[in-house]
Amino acid sequence: MAKSENIVWHDSQVMKEHRRKLNNHKSAVVWFTGLSGSGKSTISVALEKELYQMGVRTYRLDGDNIRHGLNKNLGFSPEDRKENIRRIGEVSKLMVDAGLLTLSAFISPYREDRDDVRSLLGDHEFIEVFVDASVETCESRDPKGLYKKARAGEIKGFTGIDAPYEAPVNPEITVDTDKQSLAESVAEIVAYLKGQGYLE
Numbered sequence: 001m002a003k004s005e006n007i008v009w010h011d012s013q014v015m016k017e018h019r020r021k022l023n024n025h026k027s028a029v030v031w032f033t034g035l036s037g038s039g040k041s042t043i044s045v046a047l048e049k050e051l052y053q054m055g056v057r058t059y060r061l062d063g064d065n066i067r068h069g070l071n072k073n074l075g076f077s078p079e080d081r082k083e084n085i086r087r088i089g090e091v092s093k094l095m096v097d098a099g100l101l102t103l104s105a106f107i108s109p110y111r112e113d114r115d116d117v118r119s120l121l122g123d124h125e126f127i128e129v130f131v132d133a134s135v136e137t138c139e140s141r142d143p144k145g146l147y148k149k150a151r152a153g154e155i156k157g158f159t160g161i162d163a164p165y166e167a168p169v170n171p172e173i174t175v176d177t178d179k180q181s182l183a184e185s186v187a188e189i190v191a192y193l194k195g196q197g198y199l200e
């Protein structure tokens with residue numbers, strides 16, 4: 001895939017560790033994966049607000065938003081989803097290098113694609129959060145009316161209906177939004193970040 005040749009890496013004198021020290025917290029990507037309507041966006045928005053109030057520097061990457069710009073040329077075939085996640089993995093890596101606690105919320109339905117992002121990042125820089133909810137729950141929420149369209153055959157290859165979702169095998173965190181409230185999910189993630197020393 002690589003087409004670039006004759007390119008040489010140019011190092012900075014200000015490095016990730018310096019930026020982390022300035023920020024007074026570690027940087028990492030909190031990677032939300034789950035079905036459409038499981039709560040990825042809702043939880044990441046609420047988490048970001050809480051972290052901001054704690055003085056943590058964050059940035060949120062979200063499927064719907066990134067597909068308006070950087071990834072507007074990608075659809076929902078398995079190949080396009082793979083490229084979507086690959087690019088977001090690279091963007092997340094840049095954000096982590098910039099010293100930010102990055103919140104990435106993408107369906108990211110394929111285990112292999114998520115594991116590729118994990119491999120791209122350093123040890124403890126990829127925190128996988130499985131936003132678990134049954135298809136029935138997500139379909140009953142249907143915040144954008146997309147399940148209705150998928151059932152009517154107006155959207156083909158919709159995750160959970162006629163396209164696969166591969167749940168994480170060993171995520172760092174699972175939040176079960178069938179059972180947990182939004183506040184409980186946010187508290188669980190903040191407790192993990194504190195407990196693992198990300199927030200100093």
Ligand SMILES: Nc1ncnc2c1ncn2[C@@H]1O[C@H](COP(=O)(O)OS(=O)(=O)O)[C@@H](OP(=O)(O)O)[C@H]1O
Nearest residue numbers: 036037063064076081084106107108109157158159
């Ligand atoms: N076919 C199909 N399948 C799933 N989702 C679809 C589809 N078509 C459009 N949408 C809308 O796109 C959002 C998912 O984008 P992502 O970039 O997160 O998807 S992926 O990770 O590449 O699978 C998803 O957003 P969320 O509901 O926030 O998950 C939908 O709003």
Ligand SMILES: Nc1ncnc2c1ncn2[C@@H]1O[C@H](COP(=O)(O)OP(=O)(O)O)[C@@H](O)[C@H]1O
Nearest residue numbers: 036037038039040041042141143177180181182
């Ligand atoms: N416990 C919960 N956690 C998160 N969202 C919930 C919960 N219960 C109900 N919801 C609702 O479910 C919907 C989830 O939508 P969204 O956050 O856009 O999901 P996703 O980003 O995974 O597609 C929102 O309308 C949200 O208010």
